[in-house]
Amino acid sequence: MKLVTAVIKPHKWDEVREALEAFGVTGMTVTEASGFGRQKGHTEVYRGAEYDVALLPKIRVEIVVEDDSAGDVVGVITKTAQTGRIGDGKVWVMPIESVVRVRTGERDSAAL
Amino acid sequence: MKLVTAVIKPHKWDEVREALEAFGVTGMTVTEASGFGRQKGHTEVYRGAEYDVALLPKIRVEIVVEDDSAGDVVGVITKTAQTGRIGDGKVWVMPIESVVRVRTGERDSAAL
Amino acid sequence: MKLVTAVIKPHKWDEVREALEAFGVTGMTVTEASGFGRQKGHTEVYRGAEYDVALLPKIRVEIVVEDDSAGDVVGVITKTAQTGRIGDGKVWVMPIESVVRVRTGERDSAAL
Amino acid sequence: MVPTGDTAWLLASASMVLLMTPGLALFYGGMVRSKSVLNMMMMSFGALGLISVLWVLWGYSIAFGNDVGAGMLGDPFEFFGLRGLMEDLTSEEGGLPVMAFVAFQAVFAIITVALISGAIADRAKFGTWLIFAGIWATVVYFPIAHWVFAFDAGDVVGGWIANDLLAIDFAGGTAVHINAGAAALALAIVLGKRKGFARDPMRPHNLPLVMLGAGILWFGWFGFNAGSAVAADNTAAVAWVNTMTATGAASLAWLATEKIRDGHATSLGAASGIVAGLVAITPSCSAVSPVGAILLGAIAGVLCALAVGLKYRLGYDDSLDVVGVHLVGGLVGTILVGFLGTAAAPAGVDGLFYGGGVDQLWRQVVGAVSVMTYSFVVTLIIGYLLHKTVGFRVDEDDEVSGIDLAVHAETGYDLHVSTGAGRTLTGATAGATGSSGVGADADRQTEGSVKS
Amino acid sequence: MVPTGDTAWLLASASMVLLMTPGLALFYGGMVRSKSVLNMMMMSFGALGLISVLWVLWGYSIAFGNDVGAGMLGDPFEFFGLRGLMEDLTSEEGGLPVMAFVAFQAVFAIITVALISGAIADRAKFGTWLIFAGIWATVVYFPIAHWVFAFDAGDVVGGWIANDLLAIDFAGGTAVHINAGAAALALAIVLGKRKGFARDPMRPHNLPLVMLGAGILWFGWFGFNAGSAVAADNTAAVAWVNTMTATGAASLAWLATEKIRDGHATSLGAASGIVAGLVAITPSCSAVSPVGAILLGAIAGVLCALAVGLKYRLGYDDSLDVVGVHLVGGLVGTILVGFLGTAAAPAGVDGLFYGGGVDQLWRQVVGAVSVMTYSFVVTLIIGYLLHKTVGFRVDEDDEVSGIDLAVHAETGYDLHVSTGAGRTLTGATAGATGSSGVGADADRQTEGSVKS
């Protein structure tokens, strides 16, 4: 099993979710995150004092998948989340040793 | 070392934490997350317009453990977080190469 | 490639980010987290009723790095985030199989 | 001729008191968890809507219609729908527009009902709450308002507490606060404890909201108390000053109690002390001197700060301490008139400490106990009847996951930076036809909906 | 001699109405997504600043200067800068200070402009909004205020609706609500739909804020309606009671409509119903009985609850339902006077249901339609001119990422537990010299800035 972690732009989340569903992914876990990278942050002004806000809002998605789906899932995300502008995000894949469905105790493939 | 990641229902968090403490886990890191899966989201209504809220609030717990405790920790979580109803969540285990305690620089087992 | 995950005290985040930038890290993903560990939580009082707040605010940073930088990155974080007081946090390293830059589809080293 | 200055003050006061109910909604709403803030606020807003209608229909008539027996009840039909009250003159040879008085008293009825809801946070069916509110106002509040606020005038006979017992309750310590507090206790018993009461933390989710609510309540309370002079005169001014200073003293006293007992003076304590002081000075603001008001406020602050812990000992889940603050504060304020009342104040009655003996004291106690008993017993009956028939409590699941979502299909806050991640509009019920179909708008993208 | 009671009420009312605009800012602000809450509030606050100046310069004069032709317009120069209005006496042999009336009418102009902004949430250039507000007030609101509110007095000639048509609009159902609602429709058309309208969820980000806003609006509206008596008299008192009870009824009716149609009674529904009721009783509060007000409010609550869905069917993005609530509510209230008006009420006119025939009804319809048409057409012209010249809409990117950041360089909330993680002060523009350099403060650590 693999864990695919994707960090994407927030307004792309809905599209990515739909594409993943269409592909057959049945579940995922999402957290709000902030990204720091090449994409410039922005400047805020309060009473004439300027604040550099280096962090940008991102959506972080985690998806546990079968070994052989991992590449495709990464592909689907990459394709859907792409705008071509700096800051589109990253996707990375890590090995998982086991996964359990809490409700039933089913393991690995059966747990998805 | 292993990293156990658990995604559970928020109202089960207190029980899970107590069970883990009782088992001997001394630390963990928690984030608020949203889950998407078999469990249906809900519908909200604002001025007659309906919104499908697909994401459900979840608690995401990360626990770094010794290799041989991983299975037991997963067991404790699975047992405690179980309600038997859809959406109870998942627990997965990943390999960790090293862990450091920031305060002392201690490594691996000593870092926990 | 490796994934370095660091859980640190919030007020250390700015320093850590600067140190990592100086070291050459070009990107990272940050989430707000809560930590449970040796560090005591605090007590809140509402109308005479006391509440133990076991969780403490932490910043969780994820950095994808080249294999050979991992140790140094962990070192930089450990050094910068250290206050010497309980609760300084943990840093752990996990193996990554692949990483993709969403914008370009570049992979692995080129994706950073 | 209409006394325009008095009318101006009465209309301003009525407006200020109306604002108290939204203020209460904030005060209460900030104190619950974020998953039930809307339901909490809705109990106040529901009362606001409902009682403003019932008051016009039969409330005013029950409270201020000619007495139909023993000072217990006004004639419900005399002014049904406020009939005949729109004429220009009110008293014989000129006086306040009756409608201004109708307005002022209406907002008292509204907030009294809303106050009760603090006892049943997070768990009451909204529909049942509305039914309860209507029945309770009709059989508890309107009659008690008659007892306390309906003074005999010419041929018109009023209520027994105002005219026979002669207890002093300037602005509603009995009719409003003891009444609401006793009813709150009854309902807390009827509905039972929240799941996790006294074990899980149920701490306030938004304290700035609570403090804003307290500020608005204080502001409105000047209308409540000083407006109860029904004139822009010296009595109103004395009531105003006493309302300020007793409240300040109560807030300080609550903070001091906390600091000594718990080691911390809290913002929730400051806000709670404010309300405790306001409650206690309500019956007494015309009867004590400003220094007496400081004393009275301080006593109320300490006692209420101690009283809010009672629920854990006695095991009733009066979630937002309506008993500890309104019942206890109302009793303190009402009874202390018997001690601290001074003939130099507008009410003109000396209490025990000012050489007046126990004459006024027993009247105060009888008034307080009567209202408390009637309200508690009748509320218990209404509550149980509703609980056993339509049901008063939501499902346990809905309580745990959050009553806002279950009952109102809403979430209080959506502060996520992401642009509404994961939410999609699936249907907009549209237009005068009432059909709930999907709009014909070409811009509508149906693939936006979830097929989970 | 100055009638102090009336003046006191008028000044209090003016203050209450001024508060309505911040209240509206909250009501609207809570309803948008958190990324545009500040811009939403700023449209109200901008109107507050701008119109309070324009009213003094030429607004009052256009509205209440001597008529310069056919009841369409007051003389803009007569009272330019309020000249000559600071004297002590107003009417001949004593009367209200004119300045009190100036004050009271000013806040009507302000809120009418602010109301429009609800139609163009999330996407309007702030600068263009201000320009629009100034032009619109000058060519639409000030003249219409003349039509409706300028009664003939001695030699001074007023507006055609007030004096010739004799439509009843006690506090501005036409001049304020139909006017703002029609203008809102026009602007929604000019600016077009938000990206994602009717597909993406755009749900309220802070409902307690919305309810607070509704509460403040209700409070202020007593100044609006009862203050429109321009006296602390029986008419004011009747207006007060009707304003309370119609609003309560409308809120209940909206909730009932929702419960039946959607299965849930929502807090947004309660707040919306309150505003719908307030709008509908505005023109009619002096003309109906309290029971009539209940009926009128209930009808308005139901119709507005149904009307807010229209935008999805017809495809205009009136983001916060200014049309559904203010235009529809204003029409309902104005026209129902022709049915529910009763001679027993202060306005003294019988409507169709009270045997008055259609005489008043047609006057109401003509007044309503005239204001609606004029406002819609002229707003459309102003809007398109601005849209084609300076531009009325922000970049699509800015709309998506959030207008607050793009236009105001601010974020509504920063509720993170972390101590401002990732943000660093890079420059503080300082002092009277206006230089924006780095301060000389030794404490300043320049390595704090980001070199990304």
Added chain:
Amino acid sequence: MVPTGDTAWLLASASMVLLMTPGLALFYGGMVRSKSVLNMMMMSFGALGLISVLWVLWGYSIAFGNDVGAGMLGDPFEFFGLRGLMEDLTSEEGGLPVMAFVAFQAVFAIITVALISGAIADRAKFGTWLIFAGIWATVVYFPIAHWVFAFDAGDVVGGWIANDLLAIDFAGGTAVHINAGAAALALAIVLGKRKGFARDPMRPHNLPLVMLGAGILWFGWFGFNAGSAVAADNTAAVAWVNTMTATGAASLAWLATEKIRDGHATSLGAASGIVAGLVAITPSCSAVSPVGAILLGAIAGVLCALAVGLKYRLGYDDSLDVVGVHLVGGLVGTILVGFLGTAAAPAGVDGLFYGGGVDQLWRQVVGAVSVMTYSFVVTLIIGYLLHKTVGFRVDEDDEVSGIDLAVHAETGYDLHVSTGAGRTLTGATAGATGSSGVGADADRQTEGSVKS
């Protein structure tokens, strides 16, 4: 006979001004980081409680007792505890209830103290703040109120600025704003900078709260300024209109300054401009024409917008710009009376630009400078004494982790979706016995507590 119209307006005004302090708490509270919002609000609420008691005890007497020497101080014992002031009549042959005046002036004292707290955000010991507030009110505010507000009346001798210098300060530009601003500067110096000042970002955590605060302040300020006429007359009406229009102009001017300098017009700028305009029109609202008020407001808006940057240059941490807004705004408003005053306005004095020469101008300058100097010096002394004895600043650790938690044992917000994850009730101090033990409630589950 009591002049009911004037009394009505004065009581309404006093109520509105009381609401300003909670409004200020929101205005300030929204501007700090979320970890110190409660402490920020508590400094205002603490002042509210404390000064409302001290005013009754000796404050009123020091301010309005018969002068005990050179117009510097009223007799503190004459009206100690407001003795003898509850009688019905006030002036000889009838007049306002003295208690109404007591009420109105009380709320001025309260808010002046609260204003200072903006300078010492995030770092002051709450206990020390309360001690400071009590001493400062007694030796700084009450005497200065005597100087400025106590007019000679019959045998009663008042203060030197009001009666001898004859500086015009209608509603407290000197006594309230210059006074609070100078004290704020002194305290900012005494307490020193916050850790990370001018390096770490300390941006507002809740701007809608700030804007709500500004809206409430504006509302209340009508009571402040127009109420200072102490009558419902033409002067009040002129003050009202000037208060509206100067404020609008100042808000626009601040926004324009920002737009030109920083490229963005911000919501914090709009709110700040509102307060700057309100401050500047406070002394001058009876002395200038409405057009003069526009000019005065605009000047104040620009100068205050520039002045808030000074702290970074000069290196004092006036956290929320009490100096930049209240001291500068107060000076601008007070001194501009010497230029823009017009005999056509109620105060009846021509300034330099209206041909009045420098006569009024020097009086204004002397008044302003005297108050500023006295306040600054005495505050510095009080501040240092407290700092060296009981200590004025919290631990650095507590400052960094958040003063709310450390001092008040509370957290402002808990907006987590999870049901209070990780928090458990460990003890409920209960009941009249004051014991803090664990309740006997069988429902209580002790395994719920944490054993970390």
